[in-house]
Amino acid sequence: MSNQIHHKDIAKVPEPTLRRLPWYLSNVKLLKQKGEQYVSSTQISKEINIDASQIAKDLSYVNISGRTRVGYEVDTLIEVLEAFLGFTGMHKAFLFGVGSLGGALLRDSGLSHFGLRIVAAFDVNPDIVGTAINGIPVFHSDNFQEKMGEYEVNIGVLTVPIEIAQQITNTMVSGGIKAVWNFTPFRIRVPENIVVQNTSLYAHLALMFNRLNFNETK
Amino acid sequence: MSNQIHHKDIAKVPEPTLRRLPWYLSNVKLLKQKGEQYVSSTQISKEINIDASQIAKDLSYVNISGRTRVGYEVDTLIEVLEAFLGFTGMHKAFLFGVGSLGGALLRDSGLSHFGLRIVAAFDVNPDIVGTAINGIPVFHSDNFQEKMGEYEVNIGVLTVPIEIAQQITNTMVSGGIKAVWNFTPFRIRVPENIVVQNTSLYAHLALMFNRLNFNETK
Numbered sequence: 001m002s003n004q005i006h007h008k009d010i011a012k013v014p015e016p017t018l019r020r021l022p023w024y025l026s027n028v029k030l031l032k033q034k035g036e037q038y039v040s041s042t043q044i045s046k047e048i049n050i051d052a053s054q055i056a057k058d059l060s061y062v063n064i065s066g067r068t069r070v071g072y073e074v075d076t077l078i079e080v081l082e083a084f085l086g087f088t089g090m091h092k093a094f095l096f097g098v099g100s101l102g103g104a105l106l107r108d109s110g111l112s113h114f115g116l117r118i119v120a121a122f123d124v125n126p127d128i129v130g131t132a133i134n135g136i137p138v139f140h141s142d143n144f145q146e147k148m149g150e151y152e153v154n155i156g157v158l159t160v161p162i163e164i165a166q167q168i169t170n171t172m173v174s175g176g177i178k179a180v181w182n183f184t185p186f187r188i189r190v191p192e193n194i195v196v197q198n199t200s201l202y203a204h205l206a207l208m209f210n211r212l213n214f215n216e217t218k
Numbered sequence: 219m220s221n222q223i224h225h226k227d228i229a230k231v232p233e234p235t236l237r238r239l240p241w242y243l244s245n246v247k248l249l250k251q252k253g254e255q256y257v258s259s260t261q262i263s264k265e266i267n268i269d270a271s272q273i274a275k276d277l278s279y280v281n282i283s284g285r286t287r288v289g290y291e292v293d294t295l296i297e298v299l300e301a302f303l304g305f306t307g308m309h310k311a312f313l314f315g316v317g318s319l320g321g322a323l324l325r326d327s328g329l330s331h332f333g334l335r336i337v338a339a340f341d342v343n344p345d346i347v348g349t350a351i352n353g354i355p356v357f358h359s360d361n362f363q364e365k366m367g368e369y370e371v372n373i374g375v376l377t378v379p380i381e382i383a384q385q386i387t388n389t390m391v392s393g394g395i396k397a398v399w400n401f402t403p404f405r406i407r408v409p410e411n412i413v414v415q416n417t418s419l420y421a422h423l424a425l426m427f428n429r430l431n432f433n434e435t436k
Contacts, residue, residue, distance in 0.1 A: 013428060015425060018421070018424050018425050018428055019418075019421050019425070021424065022403045022418060022420050022421045022424055023403065023404070023405040025403070026380045026402070026403040026404045026405075027404070027405070029380065030380060030381055030404075033381055048405040048407075049405070049407060050405075085420075085423075085424040085427070085428075086423070086424055086427030086428065086431070087420070087423075087424070089427070091427060091430075099328070100325070100326050100327045100328040101326050101328050103325065103326075104322035104323065104325050104326040105322065107318070107321065107322050107325065108318045108319050108321075108322040109318045110317065110318040110319050111419070111423070114419075114420045114423050114424075115423060115427060116423055154430070155426070155430070162244045162247065162248060163248055163251055178430060178433065178434075179426050179429070179430045181422070181423075181426060184244070185240045185241065185243070185244045186241070186244045186245070186248075187241040187244075187245070187266040187267070187268075189266075189267060193433055195426055195429040195430050195433060197422050197423075197425055197426040197429075199417070199419065199422050200237075200240060201329070201332075201417065202240050202303075202305070202332045203236070203237050203240045204399070204415050204417050205303075205304070205305075205329070205332050205333060205334055205399075205415075206236050206239065206240055206303040206304055206305070206332075207233060207236050207237070207415055208373070208397050208399060208413055208415040209303070209304030209307070209309060209333060210231060210236055210303075210304065211397070211413040211415075212309075212372070212373070212396060212397045212413050213304070215396065215411055215413060216396075
């Protein structure tokens with residue numbers, strides 16, 4: 001029941017706020033390491049150069065209240081932020097496409113500290129189907145539907161070649177996947193009720209190269 | 219000289235355009251595989267659900283002209299887009315912090331197809347210093363300055379723990395690094411002339427979890 005209320009609360013959080021909250025979290029973790037017990041939005045503001053009023057506003061979405069003059073309790077703020085961001089829960093995911101990037105993500109155990117556990121991967125390459133990477137089994141793509149019944153998964157990580165990105169997305173969605181973490185540079189289309197999170201490393205590279213060139217020719 | 223002009227041209231490209239151009243590129247690559255020789259912005263528009271006028275406007279930043287009724291030549295468009303986005307050049311980078319994510323990025327050879335080649339990595343862990351991952355040597359962090367003279371590098375990939383993210387950034391910048399690809403959830407601060415590209419997988423996870431919860435409780 002309290003979980004329901006929590007879900008309802010966070011439903012209204014705007015995207016920019018959700019992008020900034022992890023910054024506050026990492027900053028407050030650092031202050032904790034330095035031995036701080038309380039932190040104010042003014043203090044965070046000085047460290048990361050974001051308006052204190054903006055920080056206070058962002059934190060108002062999170063169910064925590066600061067005390068006048070002393071601010072937020074560091075331990076509580078970390079705990080509440082981690083829970084709010086979903087990092088303390090464990091969301092199980094399947095990964096599709098064990099190529100270079102897919103394999104790299106399977107080996108990145110760090111994701112599990114932030115609430116995501118990839119429990120199985122799918123590919124068609126006979127050299128890797130039947131093996132395990134970092135303890136995660138790689139199944140043949142044909143077994144996806146069967147494995148959906150076995151594992152309780154609602155997130156799919158998409159790291160396939162672009163030419164099958166849409167097709168694999170369709171398969172995932174019809175199999176019951178509710179959120180797609182899309183690492184391909186392909187713009188996939190999904191039904192309205194499916195969440196898509198695009199993380200295109202290549203678009204980020206293009207941006208970085210462009211700004212670098214700009215600075216160099218200034 | 220023509221290179222200079224190219225750099226000057228791309229300097230004015232807005233961020234949203236730079237984020238969309240890789241979508242067009244991947245879509246056009248797909249059309250090429252299907253045997254298409256020409257493509258119009260209307261055609262791309264249908265495939266990826268972005269306004270044709272927006273696509274035409276975005277493509278106007280790129281130095282290519284379409285022909286009335288037939289559109290852009292597929293081969294030329296791919297070539298020009300790849301060059302424009304910096305994917306055909308080779309930008310050398312150092313990686314800092316060979317933990318779980320850092321190691322994963324070293325193993326992702328895919329980045330080199332998009333213009334980034336990580337040529338060396340730095341860490342302090344005696345177990346990995348002196349080894350090589352995917353052919354990329356791992357040096358002790360103390361040797362960074364010396365290696366800057368040896369390799370010609372201006373990009374630093376930041377995958378260290380948050381508690382040293384700022385310190386390592388400062389070291390990079392004073393050593394001559396001009397662009398930082400920041401994978402940590404920490405908001406680093408740099409001088410005005412330094413490019414920072416934030417790619418926080420954790421912020422993306424938080425967003426995905428939030429939207430997923432929202433859909434589930436609707």
